[in-house]
Amino acid sequence: MASKINSKKIIVDGIPFDSKTEAKYYCRLKKLKEDGKIRHIECHPKYELQPACERYGRKYRPMYYIADFLVIQDDGQKIVIDIKGYGMEDAALKRKLFVYKYPDLELRWIAASNKYSETGWIDYDDLQKIRRKARNARERGLSMT
Numbered sequence: 001m002a003s004k005i006n007s008k009k010i011i012v013d014g015i016p017f018d019s020k021t022e023a024k025y026y027c028r029l030k031k032l033k034e035d036g037k038i039r040h041i042e043c044h045p046k047y048e049l050q051p052a053c054e055r056y057g058r059k060y061r062p063m064y065y066i067a068d069f070l071v072i073q074d075d076g077q078k079i080v081i082d083i084k085g086y087g088m089e090d091a092a093l094k095r096k097l098f099v100y101k102y103p104d105l106e107l108r109w110i111a112a113s114n115k116y117s118e119t120g121w122i123d124y125d126d127l128q129k130i131r132r133k134a135r136n137a138r139e140r141g142l143s144m145t
Contacts, residue, residue, distance in 0.1 A: 007019035007021070007085065008020060010023045012026055012027065013026075015043050017043075017068075018068075019083070019085065021083055021085055021112050022068050022083045024112070025068070025069070025081075025083050025110065025112075025121070026041075026043065026068075026069070028121070029041045029069060029071060036074075037073075037074075038071050038072065038073055038074070039072045039073060039074050039076075040070075040071070040072040041069060041070075041071055042069065042070040042071075043068070043069060044066055044067070044068065044069075045066070045067050045070040045080065046064050046065075046066050047064060047065045047066075047067070047080075047098060047101075047102060048062055048063070048064055049062075049063045049064060049065050049094060049097040049098060049101060050062060050097070063097075065094045065098045067080045067082050067107075068081055068082050068083045069081040069082075078104075078105050078106070079105075079106045079107075080098075080105050080106065080107045080108070081107075081108050081109075081110055082107070082108070082109050082110070083110055083111070084109045084111050084124040085111065085112070095109070108123065109123065109124035110122070110123065110124060111123075111124040111127045113127055116130050
């Protein structure tokens with residue numbers, strides 16, 4: 001099945017990933033675990049946002065947020081990570097619902113960027129702000145330094 005954003009599925013360690021970028025981040029997490037910097041990695045954790053229900057004779061299926069990773073740090077802090085190349089409209093809504101329903105979990109959207117990050121990874125929202133600022137500067141005829 002083809003992805004709606006043309007990413008290619010890939011398998012690493014027997015685990016299917018939706019994109020090469022997601023698989024690359026998994027390899028980064030594995031290295032952090034080997035180095036003792038994180039305690040646990042779970043791939044594709046599933047969180048219920050809304051249970052199934054029935055109203056006026058119509059049945060509605062449950063709604064889930066399926067993240068790319070759940071990472072547990074040495075101090076026990078749980079971080080839910082989603083690798084984003086492009087934020088689909090429904091993803092933003094699901095993020096809001098997740099943040100509301102799971103206040104004890106930190107949700108991070110991460111994007112790959114060698115241009116704007118020394119590690120190759122950057123917060124997705126920060127990257128969008130940088131890109132907007134650069135685009136606005138180009139439109140005004142200014143250069144970014």
